[in-house]
Amino acid sequence: MKIVVYDTKQYDKAFFEEENAKYGFDIKYLESKLTPDTARLASGYDAVCAFVNDDIGAATIDALVDAGVRAIAMRCAGYNNVDMKHAFGKIHIVRVPRYSPYAVAEHAMALLMTLNRKTHRAYLRTRDGNFSLNGLLGFDLHGKTAGIIGTGQIGRCFMDICRGFGMRVIAYDPYPMDDGRTEYVDLQTLLSQSDIISLHCPLTPQTHHILDESALSAIKPGAIIINTSRGALIDTAALIEYLKNGRLGGAALDVYEEESDLFFEDCSNQVIQDDQLARLLSFNHVVLTSHQAFFTREALAKIAEVTFANLKAIADHSPLENEICYQCDQKGAQCPKKHGRPCF
Numbered sequence: 001m002k003i004v005v006y007d008t009k010q011y012d013k014a015f016f017e018e019e020n021a022k023y024g025f026d027i028k029y030l031e032s033k034l035t036p037d038t039a040r041l042a043s044g045y046d047a048v049c050a051f052v053n054d055d056i057g058a059a060t061i062d063a064l065v066d067a068g069v070r071a072i073a074m075r076c077a078g079y080n081n082v083d084m085k086h087a088f089g090k091i092h093i094v095r096v097p098r099y100s101p102y103a104v105a106e107h108a109m110a111l112l113m114t115l116n117r118k119t120h121r122a123y124l125r126t127r128d129g130n131f132s133l134n135g136l137l138g139f140d141l142h143g144k145t146a147g148i149i150g151t152g153q154i155g156r157c158f159m160d161i162c163r164g165f166g167m168r169v170i171a172y173d174p175y176p177m178d179d180g181r182t183e184y185v186d187l188q189t190l191l192s193q194s195d196i197i198s199l200h201c202p203l204t205p206q207t208h209h210i211l212d213e214s215a216l217s218a219i220k221p222g223a224i225i226i227n228t229s230r231g232a233l234i235d236t237a238a239l240i241e242y243l244k245n246g247r248l249g250g251a252a253l254d255v256y257e258e259e260s261d262l263f264f265e266d267c268s269n270q271v272i273q274d275d276q277l278a279r280l281l282s283f284n285h286v287v288l289t290s291h292q293a294f295f296t297r298e299a300l301a302k303i304a305e306v307t308f309a310n311l312k313a314i315a316d317h318s319p320l321e322n323e324i325c326y327q328c329d330q331k332g333a334q335c336p337k338k339h340g341r342p343c344f
C-alpha cells in the first residue's frame with residue numbers, strides 16, 4: 001500500500017509513524033495541502049490522506065483519479081471540503097468518525113470559561129503588574145441556559161459538561177435522540193432562551209450561516225456564542241456587527257469561515273490581510289484558537305489508529321466501515337455500508 005499524506009505537520013508524522021510500525025505501509029509525507037495541482041504528486045500511489053482545509057473539490061478528485069488513486073482517507077470527522085457527489089463512483093472516501101468527542105467538547109468549555117471569566121485578559125494583566133479587577137466581571141454558569149445546536153457525539157459530551165456545571169440544557173437538532181433527558185426546542189426558542197449557544201452540527205448547505213443576521217437578531221442580548229464546529233456556520237460579517245453593537249456577550253471561536261490559508265500555520269511575521277479576522281482579533285470579548293479543539297494526545301493517537309485501519313481495509317478490499325458517500329444518509333436502511341459492502 002502506497003500512501004501520500006498531505007498537509008503534514010510534525011505532530012501528524014510522529015503519531016502516524018508510531019502507528020505505521022504495525023503496518024509497514026510506504027508513506028510519502030508532504031507539507032503541501034491537497035489541491036488540483038498537488039494531486040498529481042500522488043501519481044503511482046494507492047491512496048491519499050487529507051485534512052480539514054485541503055481542497056477536495058471536483059478538479060482535485062479528477063486529478064487523483066487520473067493519477068490512479070483509489071481512496072481518500074480523511075484524518076478527521078468533518079468532510080465539508082469534499083465534493084461527495086463528484087467523488088461517488090470514482091474514488092472511495094473514508095474518515096475518522098469518532099476520535100475524541102471529549103477533546104472538542106472540553107475545548108469548547110475551556111473557551112467559554114476563558115471568555116466568561118476573562119482569564120485571557122487577567123493573564124496578560126498580572127504579568128504586567130496590573131492587579132486591578134476592573135473589566136474582569138464574569139457570571140456564574142450555574143443556573144444559566146446552554147443551547148446546543150447539533151446533539152451528535154460532541155454535542156452530547158458538551159451537554160454533559162454543561163450539566164456538570166449545573167446549567168439547564170436545551171437543544172436543537174432535526175434528528176433528535178431519545179435519551180429521555182434532553183429538552184429539544186425549535187431553533188428560534190433556543191436562540192431566544194440561551195445564555196450560551198454552542199454549535200456542534202456539521203457544515204452542510206442547510207447549516208451554512210445557520211447563525212446569520214436574522215438568527216443573531218433573535219439571540220438573547222448578552223449571550224455568548226461558541227463555535228468549535230466549522231467557521232461557515234456563522235456569517236462573520238453579521239457576527240462582527242453584533243459584537244460591535246454590544247448585543248452579544250462574546251464569541252469563543254475555534255474555527256473561522258476563511259481559515260484555510262491561515263490556521264495551522266505560523267503567520268506571526270506577516271501582516272494579516274484578512275480584515276474580518278483582524279477585526280475579530282481586536283475584540284476583547286472574542287477568544288479565538290486556530291482549530292485546535294481536536295488537539296489532544298488521545299485524539300491524535302485515535303486518528304492515527306482509525307486512519308490506518310481504514311487504509312488497511314482499502315488495501316485488503318475489505319468492507320469499509322468508515323466509508324462516506326453522498327447517498328449514505330438518503331438510503332437509510334438500504335445503505336450498502338450497513339450491509340458490510342462498499343458504497344459503490
Ligand code: NAI
Pocket residue numbers: 077078097098101104149150151152153154155172173174175200201202203206207228229230254255291292293294295
Ligand atoms: P455527529 O455527526 O456525531 O453529530 C452532528 C449532529 O448534528 C447530528 O446529531 C446531526 O443530526 C446534527 N445536525 C445535522 N444537521 C443539523 C442542523 N441543520 N441543525 C442542527 N443539527 C444538525 O458529529 P460530531 O462528531 O459531533 O462533530 C460535529 C462537528 O464538529 C463536525 O461536523 C465537525 O465540523 C466539527 N469538529 C470540529 C473539530 C475541531 O477540532 N474544531 C474536531 C472534530 C469535529
